[in-house]
Amino acid sequence: MDTEKNSEAKAARMPESKGKDKGKAVDWADPPVVFTKATPVPLPGQRWKKGVAIADFVLRLGAIGAAMGSAANMGTNEEQLPFFTQFLQFHAQWNVFPMFQFFVVANGVVSGYVVLSLPFSLVCIFRPQAVAPRFLLVTLDMVMMALVTAAAASSAAIVYLAHNGSQDANWMAICQQYTQFCSNASQAVVTSFLAATFLTCLIFLSTLALKRNRE
Amino acid sequence: MDTEKNSEAKAARMPESKGKDKGKAVDWADPPVVFTKATPVPLPGQRWKKGVAIADFVLRLGAIGAAMGSAANMGTNEEQLPFFTQFLQFHAQWNVFPMFQFFVVANGVVSGYVVLSLPFSLVCIFRPQAVAPRFLLVTLDMVMMALVTAAAASSAAIVYLAHNGSQDANWMAICQQYTQFCSNASQAVVTSFLAATFLTCLIFLSTLALKRNRE
Numbered sequence: 001m002d003t004e005k006n007s008e009a010k011a012a013r014m015p016e017s018k019g020k021d022k023g024k025a026v027d028w029a030d031p032p033v034v035f036t037k038a039t040p041v042p043l044p045g046q047r048w049k050k051g052v053a054i055a056d057f058v059l060r061l062g063a064i065g066a067a068m069g070s071a072a073n074m075g076t077n078e079e080q081l082p083f084f085t086q087f088l089q090f091h092a093q094w095n096v097f098p099m100f101q102f103f104v105v106a107n108g109v110v111s112g113y114v115v116l117s118l119p120f121s122l123v124c125i126f127r128p129q130a131v132a133p134r135f136l137l138v139t140l141d142m143v144m145m146a147l148v149t150a151a152a153a154s155s156a157a158i159v160y161l162a163h164n165g166s167q168d169a170n171w172m173a174i175c176q177q178y179t180q181f182c183s184n185a186s187q188a189v190v191t192s193f194l195a196a197t198f199l200t201c202l203i204f205l206s207t208l209a210l211k212r213n214r215e
Numbered sequence: 216m217d218t219e220k221n222s223e224a225k226a227a228r229m230p231e232s233k234g235k236d237k238g239k240a241v242d243w244a245d246p247p248v249v250f251t252k253a254t255p256v257p258l259p260g261q262r263w264k265k266g267v268a269i270a271d272f273v274l275r276l277g278a279i280g281a282a283m284g285s286a287a288n289m290g291t292n293e294e295q296l297p298f299f300t301q302f303l304q305f306h307a308q309w310n311v312f313p314m315f316q317f318f319v320v321a322n323g324v325v326s327g328y329v330v331l332s333l334p335f336s337l338v339c340i341f342r343p344q345a346v347a348p349r350f351l352l353v354t355l356d357m358v359m360m361a362l363v364t365a366a367a368a369s370s371a372a373i374v375y376l377a378h379n380g381s382q383d384a385n386w387m388a389i390c391q392q393y394t395q396f397c398s399n400a401s402q403a404v405v406t407s408f409l410a411a412t413f414l415t416c417l418i419f420l421s422t423l424a425l426k427r428n429r430e
Contacts, residue, residue, distance in 0.1 A: 096381065096383035096384070097381065098375065135422065135423075139422065142415065142419070142422075145361065146364050146415060149364045149368070150365070150368035151368070153364070153365035153368035153372075154368040154369055156369060157368075157370075157373055158372055158376075160313065160314070161373075161376070166311065166312065168307070168312075169311070169312075169377070169389050171386040171387075172384075172385065174384050196361065200357065200358075203357055204357070207422060207425065208350075210422065210425045210426050211346055211349075211425050
């Protein structure tokens with residue numbers, strides 16, 4: 001009875017050769033004992049969340065690059081002209097406009113925050129079901145997104161005025177003289193808006209992951 | 216047999232008097248049939264979510280007031296001066312600055328959106344467990360928050376320049392002449408930032424509600 005059961009179990013272990021050896025008294029050797037790590041099978045929702053967490057991490061790297069790049073670009077932005085006119089000073093620097101100062105500070109703060117948030121993002125990769133770090137990240141991301149959007153928008157207003165001036169307020173465009181200064185400032189504003197876009201995508205992804213919690 | 220069962224059932228209905236009347240052949244009258252409304256007992260999480268949904272609705276009303284007020288304030292902002300100087304025009308109107316035009320459009324769009332979002336907020340009050348309308352709202356709220364923040368920040372930059380001017384760019388302050396115009400614009404910017412704050416609180420509340428889904 002015991003032998004019969006044993007051979008039956010062995011046949012069940014080798015289903016592909018079952019038909020071929022049917023009826024023959026082949027005594028299968030016991031299979032070697034294999035030690036496997038006890039890895040639980042991930043649920044489909046968990047795997048999906050892991051993908052979201054990895055996308056979150058990559059987007060954070062992009063946001064760091066954009067915010068840090070725009071802060072550096074604006075913070076080193078100055079131009080000295082070789083001539084001196086009646087109305088314009090001969091030296092343009094980023095800190096003549098308080099909005100550009102705010103821009104540099106805000107982008108610096110945001111890039112610092114995103115660097116500090118990377119460990120929390122890693123926690124979300126390794127523990128896709130964790131809710132607390134994700135909620136913390138989505139709240140702070142939102143504040144930082146508002147900050148960087150405000151900085152980029154106020155600097156964009158100044159860049160627009162520097163390019164076009166305002167006839168009605170009698171403000172002259174200064175970009176005919178300070179071409180390099182204006183071009184750097186415009187680049188910095190664009191990359192800052194890019195950082196805001198990255199943060200918006202981050203918030204969207206995190207909210208989607210929180211929404212799927214019940215699944 | 217049937218009678219025995221019946222009396223047993225009656226005794227089971229009145230467990231507190233079972234011991235007292237044990238052995239006595241008291242024939243209990245059938246209890247009157249009471250029609251009750253089938254109201255399910257709300258879970259604590261559900262009640263909490265209902266509170267969040269009501270706060271969401273109230274905050275939305277505040278955001279409508281702030282955004283609509285700032286759009287109206289800026290959109291009707293003009294001032295005519297009784298004199299004419301060499302440098303300044305005698306008529307200041309909101310649409311001389313493209314940032315103010317963007318401000319009016321953005322605040323109008325946001326207030327229109329928040330009005331249209333009220334029915335979805337009501338759905339969240341009456342069905343606190345609903346996830347889809349809340350997710351839709353939080354996504355659109357985020358976009359609108361970014362829009363209104365950008366509008367308020369760019370207009371704040373212009374208001375700052377109008378108040379203080381910029382020595383280095385040779386842009387003169389115009390608020391010495393157009394006091395009423397500048398004061399209205401400042402008010403509009405402040406109320407617009409208030410609308411952005413309301414929207415930020417809305418997103419925070421909705422995210423909190425989505426986070427608590429698993430509970």
